[in-house]
Amino acid sequence: GENVEQHPSTLSVQEGDSAVIKCTYSDSASNYFPWYKQELGKGPQLIIDIRSNVGEKKDQRIAVTLNKTAKHFSLHITETQPEDSAVYFCAASDNNNDMRFGAGTRLTVKP
Amino acid sequence: KAGVTQTPRYLIKTRGQQVTLSCSPISGHRSVSWYQQTPGQGLQFLFEYFSETQRNKGNFPGRFSGRQFSNSRSEMNVSTLELGDSALYLCASSSRAGSTDTQYFGPGTRLTVL
Numbered sequence: 001g002e003n004v005e006q007h008p009s010t011l012s013v014q015e016g017d018s019a020v021i022k023c024t025y026s027d028s029a030s031n032y033f034p035w036y037k038q039e040l041g042k043g044p045q046l047i048i049d050i051r052s053n054v055g056e057k058k059d060q061r062i063a064v065t066l067n068k069t070a071k072h073f074s075l076h077i078t079e080t081q082p083e084d085s086a087v088y089f090c091a092a093s094d095n096n097n098d099m100r101f102g103a104g105t106r107l108t109v110k111p
Numbered sequence: 112k113a114g115v116t117q118t119p120r121y122l123i124k125t126r127g128q129q130v131t132l133s134c135s136p137i138s139g140h141r142s143v144s145w146y147q148q149t150p151g152q153g154l155q156f157l158f159e160y161f162s163e164t165q166r167n168k169g170n171f172p173g174r175f176s177g178r179q180f181s182n183s184r185s186e187m188n189v190s191t192l193e194l195g196d197s198a199l200y201l202c203a204s205s206s207r208a209g210s211t212d213t214q215y216f217g218p219g220t221r222l223t224v225l
Contacts, residue, residue, distance in 0.1 A: 101153055
């Protein structure tokens with residue numbers, strides 16, 4: 001089955017700097033890759049997603065890139081703000097199987 | 112549009128008891144998936160229901176079960192609770208079946224088993 005690895009497990013950046021979180025997946029059939037942000041006491045919130053027919057997607061300060069050949073995808077947050085501090089999860093799925101999540105990255109943005 | 116709601120938000124049970132958790136999806140969504148979140152195992156898929164039918168099931172024992180009603184609301188039940196069942200139980204809804212449709216999560220039910 002699908003296995004998703006996420007790095008780093010913790011990330012601390014200065015406000016205004018960029019943050020990059022990377023994930024790799026094992027199942028070449030995976031074709032949907034969402035990213036979720038989870039704040040304390042809340043459920044995961046979808047922040048951006050990408051499908052396998054696209055190499056990059058951007059939404060304001062957030063972007064995701066996908067390399068299907070290498071089976072990895074990354075989340076890029078630019079101009080980080082303290083409110084970006086949270087745990088971020090990547091995930092991968094294909095329609096025949098359940099969604100598999102990475103272990104999460106705790107991002108801390110220092111003011 | 113109201114988001115996914117889950118009740119109760121917090122629950123404390125003792126070993127051997129059983130528990131039922133409820134999830135109301137976003138209006139118009141027909142798919143509900145359940146996940147267990149723990150610090151050690153992360154987010155793990157329990158099952159997915161679509162149009163009152165279980166479409167997919169994760170690798171959990173038979174003590175974990177669920178159902179979906181005609182209005183798409185879903186319940187999950189855990190029988191004979193064990194200490195290791197303590198977790199945040201999340202449900203997510205989507206408009207179509209399958210894990211490649213955008214899923215929207217509820218706030219979760221925090222279950223503590225003593």
